[in-house]
Amino acid sequence: MQSIKNEPGSAKLLQYLENLTSLQGNYYNLTGLSVSGASAVTYGTINGLAGDHQSDPVLLEAQLRDSGSIIQKIIALHQKYLDKGMKAAPDGELVSLDLNYALAATGNLSHFYAYGKTFPDHLKNFDADKIREATTWSNLAALTKSLGHTNAIRMYVSLHLVALTLAEMSGRKARQDDADAHALLQSAIFINAFADHFLEDAFSAGHLIVNRTIAESFTNNKALHDFYCENGTSVVNRKGEIWYTYGDGKFDENTTAGERAIAAVTLSIQDLFTAFSEAAGNTRYVGFLDRIPQNKSDQAMYLIRNIPALSYVPIPYNSKLDGLMAKGVTITVPIRKANQLLYYRNFIRSRVGNSIVIGTQNEVTNTESFRGFEIRVNAFNFSKRYKYNSRGGKKGMLDYWHGYTASYDYMKYNNDPEKEKSYQVAAGIRSNFDYWLSEKRFLGMYTYLETGVRFQHRKPDLVFIPSVGIHLGSLFNINYYSMPGWLRIPAMYLLPLKVRAGSILSLKDKPVNFAEIELDLFL
Incomplete structure (x- = not known):
């Protein structure tokens, strides 16, 4: 007043x-x-x-x-x-x-x-x-x-x-x-x-x-x-x-x-x-x-x-600052940097947000031969760690993200006419571990620990599926996360840098080992 x-x-x-x-x-x-x-x-x-x-x-x-x-x-x-x-x-x-x-x-x-x-x-x-x-x-x-x-x-x-x-x-x-x-x-x-x-x-x-x-x-x-x-x-x-x-x-x-x-x-x-x-x-x-x-x-x-x-309000990210600032304000490098689109934002979204992932599987042992297709939903986080170093950056930091996952798999066996096709539904815990080698490059590891039911000839079979994957895109400075969906999906298919290996463990059959290429369909 x-x-x-x-x-x-x-x-x-x-x-x-x-x-x-x-x-x-x-x-x-x-x-x-x-x-x-x-x-x-x-x-x-x-x-x-x-x-x-x-x-x-x-x-x-x-x-x-x-x-x-x-x-x-x-x-x-x-x-x-x-x-x-x-x-x-x-x-x-x-x-x-x-x-x-x-x-x-x-x-x-x-x-x-x-x-x-x-x-x-x-x-x-x-x-x-x-x-x-x-x-x-x-x-x-x-x-x-x-x-x-x-x-x-x-x-x-x-x-x-x-x-x-x-x-x-x-x-x-x-x-x-x-x-x-x-x-x-x-x-x-x-x-x-x-x-x-x-x-x-x-x-x-x-x-x-x-x-x-x-x-x-x-x-x-x-x-x-x-x-x-x-x-x-x-x-x-x-x-x-x-x-x-x-x-x-x-x-x-x-x-x-x-x-x-x-x-x-x-x-x-x-x-x-x-x-x-x-x-x-x-x-x-x-x-x-x-x-x-x-x-x-x-x-x-x-x-x-x-x-x-x-x-007083924060200027929306990605604004054209020339002509926008108050009278007498000089646009400095820190000011421009503070208004840039957030470099880590889409990466973080891939970790904390819900997502749909599709994958193609291949058996990697000589016991059985199958090819499969998987669709997976990753949802929610119940634990996470995301920290900055003493300089406010990411180099040398190890982050983790734990959440839930559910998957559906369709598998076709090539050498076993008694099995031919099988369907699998599973759910469990997903974890991501990201070690930052520099301010913009990290080595991403992830795991799925799932329990579910496999159906072969309509007969259910309880299975446990542990798997571990690696995400190499950031090591080569390929930032899939910032690409629009129409570009990200074909890019990930042509240059598969997100791969996973695991085993299907059953009380009835021998373990089946597989490798899978994954594509982030919807983030």
Whole structure:
């Protein structure tokens, strides 16, 4: 508030805020949204619920006014754990209370960046007319729903500008002490609190690096999100500040990332209050939406340069930095490096995400001769180790990843007419061990320990299948992981650098040894 005390109309703003809020301990309650018999509603309350528990701001406001609503129960549950000194209620308890909490995580794309897309690309197809329309409550829900398949930056900017426009409308009406001015400012604060949830998402490492689609929500996004939230990633903002950001459960307001997130939210609120004050105190004030260039190609950069909070958020990876940085910032080598696509990202995705692998088998002993085809699903991780050396690199480090695997094999025997064909279903534990010989080259070993049933002439046979494989691609600086699927599959087939050998052990027959070439079909 100190920064706007000298703005024309600031006295009117302070007067209105005193009427709309009440101080309770260290928090300001929004009295117009707090109802008797229910938890008090603060800016942070709205911010925390937005998107995660209710994607429609219109419905959220109605539920906040209902003391018996699910939203009120969620607030009470969070408060229970906050009183214990914890940051939030456990996900398990939240899901049991609100199933939509889990479902929304798979369907809503707007909490995330679009990995690999530039900063201006995140604001592509911005429509100022839809922002104006959304200042009426009946159109706000439609706007928010349409933004659900975009990204965190687009969602924040759009809803922040709805709030900004409402604050300007409130300021103009405040000149004549119009009764509607209070209600408009309250709506502006409510919508901005909703918008700031998506602004804060921009500071979470796990929200910066996934290719967010509904399909990938069921394959690798959750695992990739969790990995980067825990282990962090290097980012840079328009001010040229470079830092290591983590995410979600590891947020700490006293860290560099926490301080920058708080600074961004503070600017977002101040932007709102400044718009009110200037509109209230200056009859010649021109609204923000009316200052946006008409030329569509110029709009994204105008928004990036003129919405204060965007100077603090991490710049999306792979952005064109020339012309993007704040005035006076020199683009250095570390700044460019911090904005490059993450070298290890697709490798990590192959380790922590779910994947489908296909393979071709051949018997390698003289006892029997068969050829086979295998399809395998690797899913989940129950244990892992991924560490950096003292210089922040990977050379000399040994990582491991343990998870689950399930496979189906079809085998055709050439020299045994009694067997001819067999089918095998198995499941067990998979492990990957990666030793880093340099910063970008590693020797990858992996094992499968599986138990299953083999069917020959419809007769079941219990089998145990241990196997060990080696992945040589990285040793030769062939990075399959960064290739698109249409190129990766033929490349792995023509240059098979992922091979595995194992045995099929049975109580009925002699051990059968085999070798297999594997292709990562879907990552």
